Structures are given as structure tokens and as C-alpha cells.
Amino acid sequence: VKAELNRIFNKKCAYCEIDYGGASMDVEHFRPKGAVVEIDLSTQEPHSPPMVHAPGYYWLASEWTNLLPSCQHCNRPTTHTFEGVVDRTSGKSNFFPIAPGSKRRLGPRSQCQQLERPLLLDPTVDQPGDHLEFGDKGTIRPKQTSTGPSLKGQLSIRIYGLQRDDLVRRRETQESLLRLQIATIRRELVRLQKDNNDAAARQALVDSMNAIQTHFLAADKPFLAMVRQILKQELSWAV
Numbered sequence: 001v002k003a004e005l006n007r008i009f010n011k012k013c014a015y016c017e018i019d020y021g022g023a024s025m026d027v028e029h030f031r032p033k034g035a036v037v038e039i040d041l042s043t044q045e046p047h048s049p050p051m052v053h054a055p056g057y058y059w060l061a062s063e064w065t066n067l068l069p070s071c072q073h074c075n076r077p078t079t080h081t082f083e084g085v086v087d088r089t090s091g092k093s094n095f096f097p098i099a100p101g102s103k104r105r106l107g108p109r110s111q112c113q114q115l116e117r118p119l120l121l122d123p124t125v126d127q128p129g130d131h132l133e134f135g136d137k138g139t140i141r142p143k144q145t146s147t148g149p150s151l152k153g154q155l156s157i158r159i160y161g162l163q164r165d166d167l168v169r170r171r172e173t174q175e176s177l178l179r180l181q182i183a184t185i186r187r188e189l190v191r192l193q194k195d196n197n198d199a200a201a202r203q204a205l206v207d208s209m210n211a212i213q214t215h216f217l218a219a220d221k222p223f224l225a226m227v228r229q230i231l232k233q234e235l236s237w238a239v
Helices: 003-010 151-160 165-194 199-215 226-232
Strands: 026-029 067-070 080-081 086-090 133-134 140-142
Touching: 003 067, 080 165, 086 151, 133 151, 133 226, 140 151, 165 199, 165 226
Parallel strands: none
Antiparallel strands: 026 067, 080 086, 133 140
């Protein structure tokens, strides 16, 4: 199972898109199999005292569509630093919030399957760009909708820990390298506008476009959602 998940997800965490770099991965159950810990949607924190429903989605314990590869930081409760000053615990663990008014599935024959509306991003179903957007320097935030920030985006960032400092730094590095290639493309396009026969400019343009495809858009590269957003904003004609 691990080998197949690694093949499908190119050895990247399904949640944060970080490559494992040789570290171990967890086989994550999107719908928790043992128990479900409730989240207070108003504070986006676990209830105190905890509200736990047991058992969880036990009938999905070996269901292929419920399994995802996850780095341990996104999956296991871990204390991280956020914004340089706040130490907070994040991690998917047994959290699985659903939208107000929707019905939680309580068994394999539950009639609520179509009524259950998860409030966490499932990367095999959801489009991250519908709920998340990336800011400068590797930051991430919930996407603004007609009714305010996406609640699914907010809870996914909070529970998966997508704004933890070490992850932001890695996204910032990838963003900086990508923007260097974008700057080269713009510079060479200006040169070609002045002289369409400038062979050096044309070759530099081709090299930068190939570099983006190879080093940023290949399936095994990290942070594809961020890369695609930046390219759509900066080079919409090229994507």
C-alpha cells in the first residue's frame, strides 16, 4: 500500500505537497477509523473537554479511496512554531469536521453518505485553488469567497498546519527560484521585441521555459498548487 501511494503521489505528502526526502511517511485515513474528535467551528480548536465519537469510520479502514500518504508533521499531533512566535499543536490526527447541517456517516449502510460535507480538503477530490491561495514569501491563506474566507480552507490550514514556519520557508525558497525564471523570461521577451532575430535571447527564453517545466511543474516537485497559481498570475499565456 505504501509503495503504491508513493507512486501515485510521487513521494509527496497529500496535504502539504512536501517531498519526504527519505523520511518515513504515514498511511493516513482521511476519515478516521478509530474515533472522531470534534472541532469547535467558531474557534477552530478542539472542544474542551474533548468531544469524541467512537468508533470512527471503521468500515473504511482498508478502503483504498480513504487512504492518503502524509508526512508525519501533517498527520501526527506535533508542536510547531507559527509566524515566528506562536507555538501551537497541529496535525490531522482524528479530526474530521463536517459542515453545519450536514449529517455524519455512522456506519457502512448509512444513508448520509451524500449529505456528509467534509470541511477538510481531500486532494483527490477537491481543487486546492477553490479554497486556498498563496501570498508572498511562501505564506498561505484561505481563499476569499462571496461569503467570506473559505471555511474549508481555514480548517485545512489550521488542522494540517500548512502555515507552520518550516513549511513556509520551504515554499518561499521554491517561490524565489521560480520568480527568478519568470524574471528571465520577461527580460528575454523584451529583448526579442526589440530584435526578433536575437538568437541568444531566444535560447535563454527556451532554457527558462524548460527549467520551469522540469524543476517546478514536474509531478514529483513540491508545492505544485503554489507554482501553478504564481504562473497563472505572472505568465497566464504560458500555462
